[in-house]
Amino acid sequence: MNNSGIKILVTGGMGYIGSHTVVQLIARGYRVVIADNLCNSNRNILSRIAQIAGQEPQFYEIDLCDKQALNDVFKKEEDIKAVVHFAALKAVGESVQHPLKYYRNNLISLLNLLEVQELFDANNLVFSSSCTVYGEPDALPVTEKSPVKPATSPYGNTKQVGEEIIKEQCTASNLRSIALRYFNPVGAHESALIGELPIGTPNNLVPYITQTAIGKQPFLRVFGNDYPTPDGTCIRDYIHVDDVAAAHIAALERLLNPPSESEGFEVFNIGTGRGNTVLEAIRAFEEASNQKLPYHVAPRRVGDIEKVFADTSLSNSVLHWKAEKDLHTMMASAWEWEKKLKINPLV
Numbered sequence: 001m002n003n004s005g006i007k008i009l010v011t012g013g014m015g016y017i018g019s020h021t022v023v024q025l026i027a028r029g030y031r032v033v034i035a036d037n038l039c040n041s042n043r044n045i046l047s048r049i050a051q052i053a054g055q056e057p058q059f060y061e062i063d064l065c066d067k068q069a070l071n072d073v074f075k076k077e078e079d080i081k082a083v084v085h086f087a088a089l090k091a092v093g094e095s096v097q098h099p100l101k102y103y104r105n106n107l108i109s110l111l112n113l114l115e116v117q118e119l120f121d122a123n124n125l126v127f128s129s130s131c132t133v134y135g136e137p138d139a140l141p142v143t144e145k146s147p148v149k150p151a152t153s154p155y156g157n158t159k160q161v162g163e164e165i166i167k168e169q170c171t172a173s174n175l176r177s178i179a180l181r182y183f184n185p186v187g188a189h190e191s192a193l194i195g196e197l198p199i200g201t202p203n204n205l206v207p208y209i210t211q212t213a214i215g216k217q218p219f220l221r222v223f224g225n226d227y228p229t230p231d232g233t234c235i236r237d238y239i240h241v242d243d244v245a246a247a248h249i250a251a252l253e254r255l256l257n258p259p260s261e262s263e264g265f266e267v268f269n270i271g272t273g274r275g276n277t278v279l280e281a282i283r284a285f286e287e288a289s290n291q292k293l294p295y296h297v298a299p300r301r302v303g304d305i306e307k308v309f310a311d312t313s314l315s316n317s318v319l320h321w322k323a324e325k326d327l328h329t330m331m332a333s334a335w336e337w338e339k340k341l342k343i344n345p346l347v
């Protein structure tokens, strides 16, 4: 497929998954426009994207909650054909403390985007959803038909409600959308120029591991070793961020060239299909970095899911996409990114 000239708006394109996706979109010949307010990212990511991709995408520093500003981007760019919508706040714990902040940011920005897309007849949307919609699953692996459970955090609720809003808009208008339910994206680009940039103390396992190994954190706490799993620690489906990014290209290309059987709104699981325990993740990191990680077992973290991993047969067969990178590569790349950040910090 010849994509040159097709213009894609990437909201949140300066962020973790967004920046990796922008790099791949440019490599595929798309013209990329980024809209991001930098509330959880850094301006210097732009030149790093350019270093990898060979060109700097057009960047608008705007808040998607500002509808006029978003409207102005569509007006100025004229021919945006599709949107990949990453922009959202994503810290589960913070969302419990500040629910309105999350509902305002994640839902107002989505409503603004959908209204402006309709106005400009830009009728294709890839939406960042999450396996959090499955809650604690009754059966594993989870398929897209597994029940959506009541959200356990305002953040999770913004993903569930976001999917519903988009689905209804697809029924009511010309919009076509694919929601990608990511499992646990980790790792970094092989150049180590872009990666995950947690602000403050990380909540997530892999950034906590790499910050411990580099000495920013004294030790890792393993939250619970009394779960009914082979080694007592929780199970997740860790997936390399490059594989997650590639899923967006596959979803976008399905939207731009819809096969006759495709529906207006579709959802796909984006995982590897494999579950790993926390201790397995630590061991993989130790092998990849060739060093011991200081950790000790701590009480369970409130709200943690015991085990979850994806059935990816639908995304494999329909999107013609499959995760390729293994846990070792995820850990090795996360470690290279952390080390490079120390030598060459972004802020």
Ligand code: NAD
Pocket (backbone or CB within 6 Å): 011, 012, 013, 014, 015, 016, 017, 018, 035, 036, 037, 038, 039, 040, 041, 062, 063, 064, 065, 085, 086, 087, 088, 089, 090, 105, 109, 128, 129, 130, 131, 182, 183, 184, 185
């Ligand atoms: P991120 O925080 O690195 O990137 C999000 C980007 O959106 C940031 O650059 C931020 O500045 C921007 N942003 C936020 N609100 C905005 C607004 N109102 N206007 C303009 N820009 C705004 O997060 P990420 O890890 O890259 O996640 C991307 C998406 O994927 C999010 O929607 C997130 O909820 C979803 N998701 C992430 C994970 C994960 O583990 N990383 C898992 C499931 C789903």
Ligand code: UFG
Pocket (backbone or CB within 6 Å): 090, 092, 130, 131, 132, 133, 156, 182, 183, 184, 203, 204, 205, 206, 208, 220, 221, 222, 223, 224, 233, 234, 235, 236, 278, 301, 304, 305
């Ligand atoms: N863990 C530790 N110690 C830590 C951090 C995490 O033992 O310091 C454990 C957790 O208890 C869990 C596993 O590592 O068992 C993974 O935890 P993460 O915080 O990395 O990931 P979660 O699966 O808990 O959360 C992620 C995203 C959320 C999203 C959720 C479900 O961060 O945004 O997946 O999709 F809601």
